[in-house]
Every structure is written in structure tokens, then in C-alpha cells.
Amino acid sequence: MADRPADDEVRDLGERVLAPLADEIERSVEAALRPRKLDEFVGQQTVRAQLSLVLEAATARGVAPDHILLSGPPGLGKTTLAMIVAAELGASLRVTSGPAIQHAGDLAAVLSSLEEGEVLFLDEIHRLARPAEELLYVAMEDFRVDVVVGKGAGASAIPLTLPPFTVVGATTRSGLLPAPLRDRFGFTGHLDYYDAFELEKVLHRSARLLDVPLAADAATEIARRSRGTPRIANRLLRRVRDWAQVRGTGDMDLAAARAALEVYEVDPIGLDRLDRSVLDALCTRFRGGPVGLTTLALTVGEEPETVETVAEPYLVREGLIARTPRGRVATPAAWRHLGLEPPTDQGTLFRA
Numbered sequence: 001m002a003d004r005p006a007d008d009e010v011r012d013l014g015e016r017v018l019a020p021l022a023d024e025i026e027r028s029v030e031a032a033l034r035p036r037k038l039d040e041f042v043g044q045q046t047v048r049a050q051l052s053l054v055l056e057a058a059t060a061r062g063v064a065p066d067h068i069l070l071s072g073p074p075g076l077g078k079t080t081l082a083m084i085v086a087a088e089l090g091a092s093l094r095v096t097s098g099p100a101i102q103h104a105g106d107l108a109a110v111l112s113s114l115e116e117g118e119v120l121f122l123d124e125i126h127r128l129a130r131p132a133e134e135l136l137y138v139a140m141e142d143f144r145v146d147v148v149v150g151k152g153a154g155a156s157a158i159p160l161t162l163p164p165f166t167v168v169g170a171t172t173r174s175g176l177l178p179a180p181l182r183d184r185f186g187f188t189g190h191l192d193y194y195d196a197f198e199l200e201k202v203l204h205r206s207a208r209l210l211d212v213p214l215a216a217d218a219a220t221e222i223a224r225r226s227r228g229t230p231r232i233a234n235r236l237l238r239r240v241r242d243w244a245q246v247r248g249t250g251d252m253d254l255a256a257a258r259a260a261l262e263v264y265e266v267d268p269i270g271l272d273r274l275d276r277s278v279l280d281a282l283c284t285r286f287r288g289g290p291v292g293l294t295t296l297a298l299t300v301g302e303e304p305e306t307v308e309t310v311a312e313p314y315l316v317r318e319g320l321i322a323r324t325p326r327g328r329v330a331t332p333a334a335w336r337h338l339g340l341e342p343p344t345d346q347g348t349l350f351r352a
């Protein structure tokens with residue numbers, strides 16, 4: 001039988017997979033603005049209430065809570081919530097992601113380096129390779145992992161019992177998760193876009209943390225153009241601060257907000273350059289569609305996944321495009337938004 005790998009070797013491999021994302025999160029300019037406690041987290045009342053019950057009950061019983069799956073579009077707070085889960089439990093957080101794990105062995109190394117009660121944040125869990133996914137089900141259910149030692153015919157699997165831990169998985173595409181993996185999560189929370197009032201609260205909180213005075217009407221204007229997304233709200237806030245400091249009087253008022261957002265090509269309903277190029281391609285190159293996602297993405301020079309997860313959900317939500325079985329179609333509102341007339345022979349879907 002092959003030798004059991006030294007604990008140090010396993011830990012080293014685990015750290016290699018874990019470290020890059022953890023560093024990235026720490027370095028991120030967003031880090032300072034992240035709420036650290038559940039009651040600082042704005043909006044998402046339902047998920048917050050449900051999560052707080054899961055955490056309180058587990059804490060009261062003195063056990064690791066069930067595995068938690070968070071789904072929803074980018075920038076709505078999945079990473080923040082994962083950090084909050086660990087903080088509320090007083091546990092340490094390990095961070096990795098589906099794409100960072102190239103082989104099942106990488107995941108085995110991460111799992112076998114976990115300590116009791118730790119929270120493992122697996123971002124983009126829908127992008128885990130199939131063998132890693134299968135290893136994860138077993139680890140989540142039975143707290144066991146097989147560490148393969150050696151290569152080829154001489155390889156053997158050594159079963160390792162894991163201490164109790166909690167996986168927090170995040171995905172922008174929960175529909176892509178295979179049912180057996182989805183079923184291993186005892187709690188699933190779906191994050192939805194924020195309304196303008198909630199985004200104003202996010203903005204005022206961030207302005208306080210950045211120590212910049214933000215006028216109420218400027219916050220309303222930024223919130224309106226933030227596509228329901230706190231990450232975008234915070235980013236626009238920083239751009240308005242730049243404009244106010246360099247081109248304006250230093251005041252973050254409505255005039256500064258409008259001028260800055262014009263410079264950064266964020267339109268009055270929050271569409272940015274990518275959104276507008278998708279709409280523009282759909283209306284002018286494809287006469288309003290229907291057109292397939294891949295063709296549309298190629299036309300705007302983006303990955304289909306970026307168009308599908310970043311631009312499309314907001315365009316659909318704003319009623320500017322529709323997804324049909326034959327492809328993406330521009331709605332009358334899209335033509336109006338671009339100041340264009342729809343062609344009279346556009347597909348039958350939206351003809352009056």
C-alpha cells in the first residue's frame with residue numbers, strides 16, 4: 001500500500017488552491033465596505049431571516065450548521081454573506097472557487113486541511129469539474145474524503161474522516177448544479193436585485209465608511225443607475241467621489257453625480273457600455289432578433305457566459321429584451337430606449 005501523504009503535503013496543496021482567492025478578496029478595494037454582521041447587511045430580508053435562524057440554531061446546539069447554497073446574479077452579496085456566516089459562527093473562513101480547483105485531488109487537499117467548524121466558501125460552485133463534484137457530495141454528506149496516493153497502477157485511495165465543517169457554495173447559475181450536489185445543501189438562499197431604497201442605504205453606509213459627505217439626492221441618482229446591485233452602487237459612488245474631488249467642488253451632490261455618471265457612460269436607467277452594445281447589436285445588427293446567445297456575445301466581443309450572467313438578467317428585468325425558444329428578442333422598450341424605430345417586419349412576437 002502506498003504511504004499516507006504527510007499532513008504538510010496535503011496542507012500545502014490545499015493552501016495553493018485556497019490562497020489566491022483569499023488574497024484577492026483581502027486586497028480588493030471592496031473589502032473595506034463589506035458588512036461584517038448579518039444586521040449590517042442591507043435588504044434581502046427573507047434570506048437574512050432564514051439564515052439567521054440556521055446560524056442561531058446551530059450555535060445553540062453547538063454544532064456546525066448545514067451546508068448553505070447562495071444563488072443570484074453577481075455583486076449582490078454572496079461572498080459578503082459567506083464571510084458573515086463565518087464571522088457569526090466565530091469560525092475561520094477558507095475560500096476557493098470552482099475554476100481554481102482543476103483536479104479532484106486539489107479539492108481533496110482543501111477538504112482534508114479543514115479544521116473542525118471551519119467554513120469553506122466555494123465560489124462559482126457550478127464550475128467545479130465532475131470528479132471534484134462527486135468527491136464533494138461524499139465529503140458534505142459523510143464527512144469523508146478519499147485521498148489518492150501514488151500514480152497509475154500503484155495508486156491507492158486512503159479514506160480520511162473529516163471534522164464537521166460547513167460548505168457555503170455560491171453560484172450565479174443554480175440551474176447548472178446537478179441535483180445530487182444541490183440536495184446536499186440544507187439551506188438555499190436566493191439573492192434578488194435590490195430596490196432603489198435599499199441601494200440608497202448601501203450608498204449612505206459606504207459613504208460613511210469612506211468618510212465622504214453624500215447628498216440625499218445624489219444617493220438617489222446613483223441608486224437609480226446601479227442596476228439593483230450593491231457592487232455597482234459602491235463602484236459608482238467611488239467614481240462620483242473622484243469627479244467631485246478632481247473636477248467639481250468636492251461636494252457629492254446631484255450635479256456631481258450626474259456629471260460623473262455621464263463621464264463613465266452609465267445611462268439614466270443604469271445601462272453601461274456592455275448592456276448598450278448588447279441592445280444595439282440586437283436591434284441594429286439583427287433587426288431585433290431572435291438571435292442566439294453565442295452569436296450575440298461574439299458580436300459584442302464577450303463570452304456568452306458574461307452576456308448571460310452580467311448583462312442579460314438586468315436587460316430582461318427592465319423589459320428590454322426577452323428570451324424566447326428561438327433566441328433573444330428586443331422588446332419595443334429596447335427600441336425606444338435607443339431612440340430607434342423598430343422595423344415593421346420584425347418577428348411577430350412583439351408586433352402590435
Ligand SMILES: Nc1ncnc2c1ncn2[C@@H]1O[C@H](COP(=O)(O)OP(=O)(O)OP(=O)(O)O)[C@@H](O)[C@H]1O
Pocket residue numbers: 030031033034035040041042043044073074075076077078079080081170202230231234
Ligand atoms: N446587502 C449588502 N449591504 C451592504 N453592502 C453590500 C451588500 N451586498 C453586497 N454589498 C457590497 O457589494 C460588494 C459586492 O458584494 P459581494 O462581493 O459579496 O458580491 P457577490 O454576490 O459575491 O458577487 P460575485 O458573485 O460577483 O463575487 C461588496 O463590496 C459589499 O460590500
